[in-house]
Amino acid sequence: MKNELRRDYFLDKWVLYSPITGTKQEKCMLCEETKPIFFVNSRGKQREPWQVKVIEDPYPPTHPSRFKIEGLGTFFSKAPAHGYSEIVIETPKHKPFHELTTNQISLCFYVYKKRIEELKTRDKVESVVVEKAYFDHSFTRIFTLPKVPDKLKDELMEYNAYYKRKEECMFCNLIKQEKEERKVYESKEFIVLAPYASLSPYETWILPKKHIQRFTMLNDNQLYELAEILRNLTRKLVKLNLDYNFTFHESPVAQKMQDFHFHIELYPTWLQKSRNITINRIFPERAASDLRFK
Secondary structure, X not given: OOOEEEEOOOOOXXXXXXXXXXXXXXXXXXXXXXXXOEEEOOOOOOOOOOOEEEEEOOOOOOEOOOOOOEOOOOOOXXXXXXXXXXXXXXXXXXXXXXXXXXXXXXXXXXXXXXXXXHHOOOOOOOEEEEEEEOOOOOEEEEEEEOOOOXXXXXXXXXXXXXXXXXXXXXXXXXXXXXXXXXXXXXXXXXXXXXXXXXXXXXXXXXXXXXXXXXXXXXXXXXXXXXXXHHHHHHHHHHHOOOOOEEEEEOOOOOHHHOOOOOEEEEEXXXXXXXXXXXXXXOOHHHHHHHHOOO
């Protein structure tokens, strides 16, 4: 079956169905030679030898297609999983993210910016999702969606309601009021928090202290500082015998939702709480077939 977006029976929430196909590879596919979409060397130039490379996603959660929602007003609303998906290979060496240098991570962030900016110009793009998970060969998936993801949409609704009441960004206010005992780290440009009502152990937020709406608005100095923070934070998690995943929460492409406060949410991988959209690798028709009994 083709990848699909399906709406919950009763709630205005969507699930992305994206089965993984193909056989398990014994060798790391990221170490193999692949045709790049984009690449940069250590100086950020598009020249060999590359240090960060972008390739087409071999298991894309979204595909270019004609986006049209079917079944509105019924229990069975669906749409093609329209979008574009890329993999950022963050080092030519087989090593995880937390073992990269701050310069290397900063270079990765420069590439994220370039790809996000380009992907936002594509057809029917409401949001660009950046998802990082722990892997022995560091990579990040960047993909687009034709809708604002549910978790981000919920945050945006609360953000807008708070702004109407207080005429102030709720994240800017939070930064001023959060207590020292929940601060993990504070730098010139960023604050790192263990949030007051954490959903899970070791949940961590990284917020710019200035009101910055999107990751692409960060300058080179801010990107370097953020790289240093994430390098130290992921190393700390590994020392605690945990791995990690994180994703960007930022103002989406949708014009009516332009104002927001960019931040990163980071969790141990097995919790998968930071995911902006639920991705299900098994269609319910397959699950029903597998589970039937007499």
